[in-house]
Amino acid sequence: MKQKKPENGSVVDITPSLHLQKFGNTYYYFGTTFKGNYFQALQFCNLHGMSLLSVESEEEIGGTDRRFWTSGTIFPDDTHWVWLTTGKPITYTNWLPKQPDNTGRNEKCLELRYGSNLMWNDAPWNTANLVICEIDVTKENSNILTGVTNCNLTVINIPSE
16 A cells, blocks of 8 residues: 655545446455455545445345444434435335344444445444445546446556645
8 A cells, every 4th residue: 555644744644546346337345455444434434435335225235254444323312214415214124134233232333244235233432344335427437437237346546635
């Protein structure tokens, strides 16, 4: 990872090349090395010009054998789940049996758990999980995403600000 030294003397990481996978008009980054809590996952995706995953259909994401953060979170009333990055209510769900259960009254974040269908589980914010980031293809960012094709992993450099 390249680094630059800003005027104030602190070291800031410049976004590395990411392996992106395309599905429809959205590109996904499946993190395989970085693990962090819910807020670190949000920040990781944001720093890479992307958003933490919001799953809106069963077809959107295939299988994996790990745990990943999504942007799903529950309102303080403990009854309404939303996608934090879009503000939309969660309408499609794929909860594990008997989930969400809010064990310990501190499971306010939505993780994808291993299994053939990426079942959902509510988890505490401080659980260390991998990330799935997403970015929609728009006219403004299409030049950044040039060269990525369906079902093909390609190294793409998404510049940070």
